[in-house]
Amino acid sequence: MVTESRTSRPEVAIVGAGPVGLLLAGELAGSGIRVIVLERSEAASDAPRANGVVGRSAVDLARRGVLKDTRLRVLAVPRFSFGPLVLRLGLRGPLHILPVPQRRLEQLLETRATRLGAEILRGHEVTTVAQSEDAARLEIRHDGSALTMTADYAIGCDGAHSLVRHAAGIAFPGLTDDDISRIARVTIPRGRISRTRGGFDIPGVGPVSAMHPQRMPGGSFSIAPAAALDRTAPRDLYLISTRETRGDTAAQDPLPVEELRASLRRVLGTDLPFADASNARSVVGNCRLATAYRSGRLLLAGDAAHVFNAGGASLNVGFQDAFALSAALTAVLRQCAAETELDAYADTRHAAGERAIDHTRIQAALSADDENARALNTVITALLSRRSGARTLARLLEEG
């Protein structure tokens, strides 16, 4: 049986309570727009995803008070990885970072959205999205029942496999990586690896810097102390990842610890002396961009519109989508602006997605293991060795 949702008709229904949907909900509710977020999960996921926000969105979040009453701080970083290269930006560089686990950021955004008046309905899976000239209509599965909801607009913030994007008939072309990444939190008992300036000395490997992927005999490896992101984390807990050629291996979640261990051995050429591992999984990167961000009353933002495989650009670009879409919807719903505002959103943010895809493709090209990549590396390294060159590129990454 299909029943009309008891909740009053929202002006905007957002599908997905990931970081982008939650930020958008808070922005719209802050403008007095009736907004409901429909999220299929009963509770937020604990799986580790982003470790931080890179770019101007970090500053925008701080300005909006999202970090108030927390110990989180936005940093202007002196250096930043660009594929295999390191941008040396000097003090007070143009690139900002907010180190924060994604889960924590989602909690802050959810609290803010709710405080501003957004309604967040968990355990509500959107199963169908359709539109007419004057409304978007959603069918929802909740607690074994089928509900329907109408709204002026439905926004797909429902991630890379977006139902809203499919319903809107928008294609998602792009490339799937030839590499596979394996990620985990591991405990390395005290004394098994030693700290160096800016990194660690790993027996059988030598010095490796912290927080930056680096080339190793069999791929690339990165390690970061969990306490760098969360001061309350145990001192012997680390976030590690490997990246190596995928072959025909598929992504796995959860990833068996033995496969993590084997990957570390292939990449490092020796064993990493960890005692136990949690949240291990493998991920195959994609670089894809929706062909359009709007179809009538259906719009896209965040991973539903774009996925990148490098460089920590995703949240920055997704959050800038949310700010721009909130401004466009507010203009249309509250300031009698024409619907062309929504087309302007779609066009400008699609262009931003294209730029971010270019940046991730350049990083992939620099990371390749062939003669062309080596030549590219030599020339780009020379250009970026000037602080002005590195800062120019950092400004582009900041933009989002």
Ligand SMILES: Cc1cc2nc3c(=O)[nH]c(=O)nc-3n(C[C@H](O)[C@H](O)[C@H](O)COP(=O)(O)OP(=O)(O)OC[C@H]3O[C@@H](n4cnc5c(N)ncnc54)[C@H](O)[C@@H]3O)c2cc1C
């Ligand atoms: C291992 C890993 C590390 C990463 N590191 C970084 C990083 O350091 N920096 C960075 O910027 N980015 C990083 N990313 C990318 C970042 O996590 C994503 O860009 C971000 O989560 C996208 O947010 P979103 O809100 O657009 O989508 P999502 O976070 O995917 O949220 C989509 C939500 O929609 C819900 N949903 C989907 N379908 C439906 C439906 N039909 N009905 C109801 N709800 C639905 C899902 O349950 C989910 O909650 C990383 C990703 C991974 C996997």
